[in-house]
Amino acid sequence: MDRLYKELENYSQTDYYPFHMPGHKRNESSVDGNFPFDRDITEIYGFDNLHHCKGILKRAQENGAKLYGSLECFFSINGSTAALLSAVSACVKRGGKILMARNCHKAVYHAVYLRDLKPVYIYPQIERELEINGGITPGRVKRLLEEQPDIQAIVITSPTYDGIVSDVSGIARITKEYGIPLIVDEAHGAHFCFSNYFPVSALKLGADIVVQSLHKTLPSMTQTAVLHRCSDRVSGDVIRRFMGIYQSSSPSYVLMASIDACFDKLERDGQRMFQSFVTNLKNARERLEKCRHIRLGTADMIGNAGIFDFDRSKLLFFTKGTSLTGHKLHEILREEFHLEMEMESEYYVTGITSVGDTGEGLKRLCNAIEEIDRRETLKRIDERKRDIFLDSSPYMQMKQIMGIFETIESAVTKCLLEESIGKISAEFVYLYPPGIPILVPGEQITGQFVRNVRRYMEQGLDVQGLCDYTNKTICVVGD
Numbered sequence: 001m002d003r004l005y006k007e008l009e010n011y012s013q014t015d016y017y018p019f020h021m022p023g024h025k026r027n028e029s030s031v032d033g034n035f036p037f038d039r040d041i042t043e044i045y046g047f048d049n050l051h052h053c054k055g056i057l058k059r060a061q062e063n064g065a066k067l068y069g070s071l072e073c074f075f076s077i078n079g080s081t082a083a084l085l086s087a088v089s090a091c092v093k094r095g096g097k098i099l100m101a102r103n104c105h106k107a108v109y110h111a112v113y114l115r116d117l118k119p120v121y122i123y124p125q126i127e128r129e130l131e132i133n134g135g136i137t138p139g140r141v142k143r144l145l146e147e148q149p150d151i152q153a154i155v156i157t158s159p160t161y162d163g164i165v166s167d168v169s170g171i172a173r174i175t176k177e178y179g180i181p182l183i184v185d186e187a188h189g190a191h192f193c194f195s196n197y198f199p200v201s202a203l204k205l206g207a208d209i210v211v212q213s214l215h216k217t218l219p220s221m222t223q224t225a226v227l228h229r230c231s232d233r234v235s236g237d238v239i240r241r242f243m244g245i246y247q248s249s250s251p252s253y254v255l256m257a258s259i260d261a262c263f264d265k266l267e268r269d270g271q272r273m274f275q276s277f278v279t280n281l282k283n284a285r286e287r288l289e290k291c292r293h294i295r296l297g298t299a300d301m302i303g304n305a306g307i308f309d310f311d312r313s314k315l316l317f318f319t320k321g322t323s324l325t326g327h328k329l330h331e332i333l334r335e336e337f338h339l340e341m342e343m344e345s346e347y348y349v350t351g352i353t354s355v356g357d358t359g360e361g362l363k364r365l366c367n368a369i370e371e372i373d374r375r376e377t378l379k380r381i382d383e384r385k386r387d388i389f390l391d392s393s394p395y396m397q398m399k400q401i402m403g404i405f406e407t408i409e410s411a412v413t414k415c416l417l418e419e420s421i422g423k424i425s426a427e428f429v430y431l432y433p434p435g436i437p438i439l440v441p442g443e444q445i446t447g448q449f450v451r452n453v454r455r456y457m458e459q460g461l462d463v464q465g466l467c468d469y470t471n472k473t474i475c476v477v478g479d
């Protein structure tokens with residue numbers, strides 16, 4: 001079978017001379033640095049066109065649909081971001097109402113802004129033990145759909161950045177009853193289909209659209225993602241139209257070939273690769289669970305706070321009750337052990353593992369965590385912060401006063417963060433990662449929000465979103 005990545009490799013060995021884009025002319029000496037110019041082509045003869053595909057790119061996407069068992073698979077070279085923008089735009093008419101989990105990624109909020117949608121938020125429950133977002137439950141979805149019959153679609157994130165999986169099957173049963181599409185942001189779950197050690201993918205549980213970032217948990221280049229259409233409740237033509245709008249008209253062949261190579265490898269060798277990965281991961285988890293102070297997130301959380309399942313490929317190290325913050329633990333791992341983690345939060349650090357990991361890499365992490373855990377300075381301290389948690393969670397319920405589009409497009413002024421309490425924010429604020437807004441344009445700023453932002457900054461967490469990068473001022477509506 002002709003595979004895009006192989007055709008590209010073959011082409012790079014030929015003597016065809018490019019009187020076409022890109023300007024590097026596949027000449028590696030045209031600039032310093034080591035870039036894959038030899039296979040960085042444009043829509044030349046024989047290589048199809050992603051936005052009007054009839055040949056090799058059509059077949060590459062069909063391979064993706066076959067591999068995952070979807071009706072149609074769309075390649076995205078602008079990550080899950082473009083796929084989510086397209087999914088939301090395709091499912092909800094301009095100005096329409098969408099039910100969305102409040103812990104959605106900022107891409108979903110941007111779709112709401114661009115299409116002037118009316119969001120109805122559903123807050124995930126909070127897992128009080130670990131102080132992380134739990135799941136979205138079918139019962140709450142049903143109640144909101146009953147109350148607001150003009151909702152046109154629902155979007156949830158499952159798994160979350162922390163690996164928390166909601167009851168997608170239960171939610172899908174309800175959305176079917178109400179005849180509206182269910183979009184699942186499975187950006188962190190592209191690996192689910194390849195081993196039953198991981199949760200069942202939303203693709204098999206009745207979701208209508210599933211978005212997956214290949215680059216997050218599979219061997220594929222950064223920016224590569226797919227949108228799967230899984231039912232006829234959503235039109236493929238409309239999705240195609242939006243994917244054409246939100247993506248470049250010159251999609252990178254290097255990135256598309258990377259998707260194709262990833263799928264080819266999984267098809268041929270996925271079973272063996274995942275067996276070995278899961279064996280290494282189980283060994284690592286077994287060691288890490290024995291730590292006395294640093295606590296590993298385990299499947300024990302299932303059943304609490306709407307948590308239906310948990311992705312064991314995510315290694316969450318909780319520092320609550322020790323003398324460390326998440327930031328401090330990350331700093332030690334980076335500086336002393338040369339281990340760079342995915343995310344740090346107030347009380348935990350997240351490591352992403354994948355089929356690309358080596359047994360050696362996982363052992364290095366286990367050795368480091370065990371060594372830190374043995375340190376005298378780490379001994380358990382009073383759970384002194386526990387009582388303030390209810391107020392200080394980043395994902396507090398906020399009061400929405402105005403719509404996102406209306407707020408961003410209205411007259412705004414800058415004011416000192418300390419003086420903004422009670423005013424309406426005209427900006428997003430989020431911790432990055434994970435890029436989930438803790439404040440959305442149109443929401444009222446609270447004293448607790450301001451105190452939280454100050455505390456995150458003192459802890460060295462990355463607060464983003466404000467146009468003032470020092471986070472001293474915020475744009476608010478009116479004077």
Ligand SMILES: Cc1ncc(COP(=O)(O)O)c(C=O)c1O
Binds near residue numbers: 080082107213223225
């Ligand atoms: C839950 C979730 N959805 C979507 C995205 C966006 O994905 P991408 O970076 O592939 O555009 C992210 C990125 O971190 C994410 O965490």
